[in-house]
Amino acid sequence: MLTIGEFSGICRVSVKTLRYYDQIGLFKPGRVNGENGYRYYEVPQLREILLISRLKQYRFSLPEIAAILAKNDAEYLAASIRSKQEEIAREIAEQQSVLRAMKQDIEKIERCGTFMNEAYTVKTVTMQPKTICTLRRKMGIKDFGAAFGDLCAGLGKRGLKPCGPFLSIYHDEEFDRECSDIEVGVEVDSGSGEHVRTFAPGLCCFATHIGPYDDFSQCYTALAEWMEGEGYTVSGPPFELYIKGCESNVLPSAYVTEIYFPITR
Amino acid sequence: MLTIGEFSGICRVSVKTLRYYDQIGLFKPGRVNGENGYRYYEVPQLREILLISRLKQYRFSLPEIAAILAKNDAEYLAASIRSKQEEIAREIAEQQSVLRAMKQDIEKIERCGTFMNEAYTVKTVTMQPKTICTLRRKMGIKDFGAAFGDLCAGLGKRGLKPCGPFLSIYHDEEFDRECSDIEVGVEVDSGSGEHVRTFAPGLCCFATHIGPYDDFSQCYTALAEWMEGEGYTVSGPPFELYIKGCESNVLPSAYVTEIYFPITR
C-alpha cells in the first residue's frame, strides 16, 4: 500500500501523470479511500505502470497502450510493437529525405543567397476537348492513392482503356489538405456512361514541375506571378497532369507533373 | 489582389491556417478591408508563404520561422537550417535506438511471453559514513549534466579530489521529471566547507542496473518488490551511485549504476 507520492518516486512517473492516467481510465490505483479521495497503489501495480512507461518510450499513444493492456496478450503485444516499428522506420525515412532536401537548400543558399528561385517556364496552350473518365469526391490529399485505385477499378469494370496521363481537377478554389472537392481522372479513347465526360478547359497556361508532389506550391506561385504579369485571370478550376508519376517506378524527385490554370484576359 | 480563398488555392495552405498566421502575427495579408475585415493578399506575398511552408516541412516551429523572417538574412537562414539538421539527426539517432530496443523486446516476448522480467539481485549493506561534496538543487532530469559540471568546477576551485563514484540523492519522495529536489555529489578524501558533509544512510538495500539512465524504473520496482517481500520499509531518500557512467566513454547500454534505498524493519 503506497501513497501516490511513494508510488511516483518508485516508478519514476510524476504524480500529475498518475492522476491523469486515473482520470482517463488507463491506470487506476488499487484502492481509493472513499472519504478523502486518497489514492493508494499496490506494489504489484509497479509492473503495469512499467509496461505503460515502456510503451510510451516506444511512441505508442495512450489509447494504443490502453488497447494493449485490455488485450493482455503477448501475441498482440508483439504485433503492436512490430507495426509501431514499421511506423517509426517510415518516419525515419521521411526525416532522412527532409535532411537531404535541407542539404540541397543550404548549397543553393550559399550559391545564390536564396533558395526560392526555381525557374519555371510558363507557356499557354488551347487544350483540345478530351473525353475523360473521372471520380469526383470530397477528400484529403492523403486519399489520392485510394481515389486513383477506385478509378482504375472502374475503368477495368467498364472495359475502358486509358490513353493519356492521369489528371486531377481542384474544384474548390480554396485549398484544404484534409478535405477538398477533387476530381481524379484519365483520358479515355471513347465510351460514355456515368463517369465519362468531356473536358474542355480551353485556353490555359501551364508549367512543368519536376519533383515530389509535396512542393507543387512553387509551381502554382510561378503561374500566379505569370498571370498577373501578363494580365490574365483565372477562368476555371486548375488541374494537374501526371506525366510521370508514382506508377512509373521512379523516385519522387523524378516525377514530372504539368500544372494548368484555365485563363482569360 | 487575391481573396483568402484564391490565395489559399495557389499557395496550397488552408484558409484556416492563413487566418491563424494572421492572428499570431506570422504572416499578414497585404491589405485588410477596414469595414468588413476581409483579407486581401498580393501575388508577391506568395514567395513569403512559400518560404514559411518550406520551413515548416523542415520541422521549424512557428516562432522559429518568425525569427527567420524577422532577420531576413541568408546567413542566418543557412545557420538555422544547419542547426535544425543536427536536431533532426539527433532525433533519428534516438528513434533508431528505440527501434533496437523494440527488436530486443520482441525477441524476449517470443522467448518468454513477456518482456518485463529483468532479474535484479537485491542485496543489503550497511554503508560506512562517507565525506561527500554535493550540490543540492530543484532541477529537472535534463539538468544532470549541468549540475555535475558545476559540481566538478566547485571541486577544482576548492582543491578537492574525488575518491569514489559520482552519486545523486533524491530528496523528494515524489518524482517529477521537470523539477525535483536532487543532490548530486561525489565522495572526497577530506575537507570541509559549505558543500562538504557526511553521508551516512546506514542500512540499505541495493541492486545494480546495467544500461541507459532512462530505464532505472525497473530497478526501482525490483527493490520495492524486494522490500515488501522482506518486510522492510524505506527510511530515507534513495540514492544512485554511478559506477560506470557517461564520463567513462562507454555506450549507454554499458552504463553501470547501483540504486540504493535506506531501509529499516
Place this chain on the structure above:
DNA sequence: CTTGACTCTCCCCTTACTGGAACGATTATA
C-alpha cells in the same frame, strides 16, 4: 432582388500532460 458562395469572428476540440489555486488531511514538532 434573390441565391449561393464566400468571408468574418467566436468558441470548443485535439495530446499528454504541467502549473497553480483553493482547500482538506496527515504528520512532525513545540
Place this chain on the structure above:
DNA sequence: TATAATCGTTCCAGTAAGGGGAGAGTCAAG
C-alpha cells in the same frame, strides 16, 4: 494539544498548430 509543514484532493487554465462548426455579414451572378 496546538500549530506548521507536508501531503493529498479537485478544478481551472494553458500548451502547438491549427480543425470543425455556428451564426452572421458580404459579394457577385442571374
